[in-house]
Amino acid sequence: MIELLDLRQALDSFASCNDDDEVWSRYGWVHASAGGALNASFWLPASEAEAFDDDELPTAARALGLSSFLEPATFADVLDVQKRQRPLSTLEDYAAALDYYAEYDAFLQVPGIDEALGGAAEAEQEAARALDVGPGIYASFDVVLAQCPAQHMKDAARQVAVLLALSIGEALAACRDLPLCLGEQLDRERCARLVAAFDALGVVLQVRGYKPFPWSDMPTPAGVRGAA
Structure with a gap:
């Protein structure tokens, strides 16, 4: 059975993992519907065998308007890069980062950060910490x-x-x-x-x-x- 998630539910599902290793073991792929990540429906199959049928999406997934989106490790990396650049990123910010990567195969550079893999200023990190938001995408x-x-x-x-x-x-x-x-x-x-x-x-x-x-x-x- 295919369980569809909205973006927030998909992010929360990733965040419930202990670390990157658990992401790798828990998810086989990330499939999503068209129209942009903010309004998309996501499916997180538990294995590549479930995610693909002879290298094609299962008929049931295609019937729901799903297509291949990103590998789970890449999905997590996009969230992590966005989080390090802007610790208090909104759901809209994460959606923009995911859409950018899906289109350009590159991380979205946040204005004010010199390098795409750079981190936020110390003051911004402290502001997040004061709100009990940690540095990564896992607890x-x-x-x-x-x-x-x-x-x-x-x-x-x-x-x-x-x-x-x-x-x-x-x-x-x-x-x-x-x-x-x-x-x-x-x-x-x-x-x-x-x-x-x-x-x-x-x-x-x-x-x-x-x-x-x-x-x-x-x-x-x-x-x-x-x-x-």
Whole structure:
């Protein structure tokens, strides 16, 4: 069965992935209807075998007015380049970037950015961060050790020593001089593993999540307590 998505739903589906590797494994292709990305209907088949029938679109897809649009990795790259140039891009901005790439096989250069692959000014990045919008198209997380009960200090220090490549002495000192940042811009899976490791010691970490797009819900990795 072909499930049609609008642009926002398609972007949200990509953003729900952990990283580029999951995009590669989850989607076989991106098909879309004509008329521009903003108003198009999208289909994200789960494999190339589902996406194509003897190198042709399936009859059911063609009956819905769909045609081949972009490879999933390319689709994600277009979103990522647009996001890095304009962290608070709107749905219309992403649609323009996708349409431009589909027509010219090149990334759309945002006015004010010298290079197509360049990033936004620091002030613009900070404005996005203040609104809990992260730097990429997937959820990201900052993880902080804010409190460490004395009875768990040594065990926590061992974890910190491995994580931050410190000596045990340095790690103990760091665990006493809190707060201690344990990771920034971590993906969902890495954040969950880190939190689980400290949970097993009886130490609760502070987690601040950053959403992919301004309209996204605040992300929380499975099993994480204390997420902001």
